[in-house]
Amino acid sequence: MCIFCKIVNKEIPNNTVAENENFLAFHDLYPKAPIHILIIPKKHVDCFQDASPETMAGLTTFAQEVARKVGVDNSGYRLITNNGEDGGQEVKHLHFHMLGGVKMPWDHTHEDNHKSL
Numbered sequence: 114m115c116i117f118c119k120i121v122n123k124e125i126p127n128n129t130v131a132e133n134e135n136f137l138a139f140h141d142l143y144p145k146a147p148i149h150i151l152i153i154p155k156k157h158v159d160c161f162q163d164a165s166p167e168t169m170a171g172l173t174t175f176a177q178e179v180a181r182k183v184g185v186d187n188s189g190y191r192l193i194t195n196n197g198e199d200g201g202q203e204v205k206h207l208h209f210h211m212l213g214g215v216k217m218p219w220d221h222t223h224e225d226n227h228k229s230l
C-alpha cells in the first residue's frame with residue numbers, strides 16, 4: 114500500500130485541512146511555501162495521466178473549497194501536480210500541491226535547473 118493510501122487509512126498520521134467522501138487535503142510534511150497543502154483522491158490513482166474526468170471534476174470543487182478554507186481563494190495560489198519520472202513525482206498516488214501565502218516565483222522548486230532548460 115502506498116504512503117498516501119496509508120494516510121487515507123489513518124495508518125500514518127496527517128494534519129488534515131478538509132475531507133469529504135472522495136478527497137482528502139492535508140498539510141505537506143515539508144512545506145515549500147507558507148501554505149502547502151496536498152490534495153488527493155481517497156481512491157488510489159497513480160498519477161494525473163491515469164486520472165478520470167470524474168475524479169478531476171470532484172477534485173476541482175474540493176480544491177476550491179480548500180482554498181476558501183485556508184483563505185487563499187482571493188489572494189491566489191499555485192496548484193500543481195508532478196506527473197511521472199520527468200515531472201519529478203516522488204509519491205505515486207495522484208496529488209495536487211496547493212501553494213500559497215506568498216507571491217510564488219515562477220520556478221520555485223528548481224531554481225538551478227531552470228538555467229539549463
Ligand code: 5GP
Nearest residue numbers: 116127139140141142143195201202203204
Ligand atoms: P511529489 O514530489 O511526489 O510531487 O510530492 C510529494 C510530496 O509529499 C512532497 O512535497 C513531500 O514533502 C510530501 N510528503 C512525503 N511524505 C509525506 C508524509 O508522510 N506526510 C505528508 N504530510 N507529506 C508527505
Ligand code: ZN
Nearest residue numbers: 115118157206
Ligand atoms: Zn495510494
